[in-house]
Amino acid sequence: MPIRLVLEKRVEDVPKWMPAATSIGSVIVAFIISGIILWIIGAQPIKVFRFFYEATFGSWAVISDTLVKATPLILVGLACTVAFTMKLWNIGAEGQFYLGAFFASLVVLVPLVPLDSPKIVVIGAMIFMGLVGGAIWGFIPGALKAYFNINEIITTLMLNYIAILWNNFWIFDQWSEGGFQMTPSFEKSAWLPRLTDYARQFPALSGFTLHLGFVIALVATVIVWWILRRSKWGYEVKLTGDNKEAARYAGINIKRNIILVMMFSGALAGLAGTIEVSGVVHRLQERISPGYGFTGIIIAWLAKLNPFAVVLVSILFGALLVAGREIQPSGLAALIQGIVLFMVISSEVLLRYNIRFERRKRRPEEVQAA
Numbered sequence: 001m002p003i004r005l006v007l008e009k010r011v012e013d014v015p016k017w018m019p020a021a022t023s024i025g026s027v028i029v030a031f032i033i034s035g036i037i038l039w040i041i042g043a044q045p046i047k048v049f050r051f052f053y054e055a056t057f058g059s060w061a062v063i064s065d066t067l068v069k070a071t072p073l074i075l076v077g078l079a080c081t082v083a084f085t086m087k088l089w090n091i092g093a094e095g096q097f098y099l100g101a102f103f104a105s106l107v108v109l110v111p112l113v114p115l116d117s118p119k120i121v122v123i124g125a126m127i128f129m130g131l132v133g134g135a136i137w138g139f140i141p142g143a144l145k146a147y148f149n150i151n152e153i154i155t156t157l158m159l160n161y162i163a164i165l166w167n168n169f170w171i172f173d174q175w176s177e178g179g180f181q182m183t184p185s186f187e188k189s190a191w192l193p194r195l196t197d198y199a200r201q202f203p204a205l206s207g208f209t210l211h212l213g214f215v216i217a218l219v220a221t222v223i224v225w226w227i228l229r230r231s232k233w234g235y236e237v238k239l240t241g242d243n244k245e246a247a248r249y250a251g252i253n254i255k256r257n258i259i260l261v262m263m264f265s266g267a268l269a270g271l272a273g274t275i276e277v278s279g280v281v282h283r284l285q286e287r288i289s290p291g292y293g294f295t296g297i298i299i300a301w302l303a304k305l306n307p308f309a310v311v312l313v314s315i316l317f318g319a320l321l322v323a324g325r326e327i328q329p330s331g332l333a334a335l336i337q338g339i340v341l342f343m344v345i346s347s348e349v350l351l352r353y354n355i356r357f358e359r360r361k362r363r364p365e366e367v368q369a370a
Contacts, residue, residue, distance in 0.1 A: 007353040014351050019304040022350050026302065026343035027316070033343075034336045048332070056319035064195065064210040068280065070311075070318030072097070072289075074217040075272035076296030077303065077310040078224045079134075083265040085228055085305055087241040090262065092141060092156025093269040094293025095163030096134040100270025101277045102167050103133025105183065105284040108190045109175055115187045122189045126274055127216075134270015135263040137163060142262030146255040152262070160293070171286055182285035192279035213275035218311070220268065225307040237261055269293060290321065298341045 035045035056066045076093045083090035104126040106112055113125050141155035175183040195208035228234040240247040240254055248254060272292060277284055295317055303309035317337065324333030349355070 003357050003359055006356050006358055007349070008356070010352060010354055018351065020309070022347040023302050023304060023309070023313075023344070026347045027340060030336060030340040030343045033339050034332075037335070038332075052319075052323045056322045061207050062322065064208045066315060066318045066322050067214050068209050068211065068318075069321045070314040071211075071213045071217050071279070072272040072276050072292045073295060073299060073314035073317050074311055075220060075275070076269050076292050077299035077314050078220060078307060079265045079268035079272070080296045080300035081303065081305045081307060081310055082224060082228070082237075082268065083261055084300055085241050086237045086257070086261045088142075088145070088258065088261055088265075089153045090138070090141075090156050090265050091153050091297065092137065092159050092293070093265070093272075093296050094289060094291065095156070095160035096137045096266040096269035097273040097276075097289050097293050098160075098163040098167050099137040099266075100130035100134040100273030101284060101288055102163075102170070102273075103270065104130035104274035104277055105186075108186045109183060109284070115189055117189065119189050119191075119193075122187075123192060123278060126190060126278055127271065130270045130274025131267040132270070134266040134268065134273065136266070137270070138262040138264070138266020139259060142259040145262070146258040167284065167288075168286055171284060175284065177283075183283045186278070186282045190278055191282055192275065194279070211275075211279035213279040216271070216275060220271065221307050221311055224268070228307065233257075233260075269296070295337070298337070298344065302340070302344050 031049070035049065038045045038048055055062060057063055076097060079093045079096070080090060107122065107125045107129055108115065112129070113122055115122065137159060140159060141150075141152045144150040144155050145152045171181060171183060177184045192211040192213050194211040195205045199206040199208075226234075228237065236247065236252045236257055239250070240252060240257060244254065273288070276288055276292075281288060299310055299313045299317060303313045320333040320337055
């Protein structure tokens with residue numbers, strides 16, 4: 001070819017606007033590619049995407065459903081963001097989500113507090129236990145990484161299966177309701193308040209499923225942002241992720257921070273599990289997560305590890321989950337999600353390399369032949 005593509009590794013800092021631009025561009029290109037695929041199979045892309053919008057953002061009621069789906073995604077996205085900032089690849093948010101749900105359910109199913117206690121006491125205990133459960137499941141791979149340098153990708157991934165099967169043992173054997181794949185429904189004191197609960201006083205709120213968990217997720221976003229961007233410990237985490245040797249030279253306790261970061265990450269994912277059992281399903285059941293923990297990995301990367309961007313990206317992926325129930329073929333939402341992931345990974349090339357086209361020099365034999 002007379003022109004060739006040249007990739008040169010960047011030596012200068014990436015412009016501040018570029019990470020956000022590549023993320024937005026990745027989503028746009030993903031939808032364009034999805035539209036082309038729809039057109040090839042005989043569908044009408046414009047009509048499908050219009051229905052997609054109406055099913056997820058077309059009214060306040062469906063916006064409420066979208067935000068409900070986005071709530072656990074915000075928390076697992078934050079969990080992955082915390083770990084990835086230190087270059088710890090926590091692939092175990094799914095298992096930490098399940099352990100958080102399990103520990104929160106103990107409050108009601110054992111019970112750990114009297115169920116006739118005020119709602120704030122029961123829900124407060126569930127939140128605390130969910131944080132503890134997720135933190136414990138993050139501590140295990142964190143300690144193995146810190147003291148034995150065992151690859152956290154393998155340990156966190158394997159712990160996902162243990163957590164899911166552990167939950168299933170209790171759901172199917174100990175707490176099964178009539179042999180079904182779920183526990184008895186929680187007492188009302190363990191339900192997070194929803195907007196629809198106030199429909200008697202405010203009829204306009206009837207049918208709105210949004211619950212207090214969304215507010216908790218927003219508060220967690222501000223906390224994570226402050227810790228990572230404004231606190232001394234957040235600086236230590238970022239410095240360790242950027243240059244471990246420089247952090248060690250500066251006297252930072254890397255082993256301690258590895259454990260703390262994994263525990264913090266796990267606690268956030270565990271909180272997501274707590275909010276799901278308390279705010280949505282009101283019981284512990286099999287397959288409580290449709291892959292929230294794994295989707296959180298995509299969200300963190302697409303948000304470029306920015307906590308506030310995690311909220312926006314989570315709403316997009318929450319919309320994909322809601323649309324998946326309405327749009328046919330049913331796999332379309334998963335298709336778009338997969339293409340988004342591929343485009344996000346591909347866009348990293350733009351951040352790491354300068355791309356230019358140059359005219360290829362002709363070899364002597366080509367000149368003679370001409």
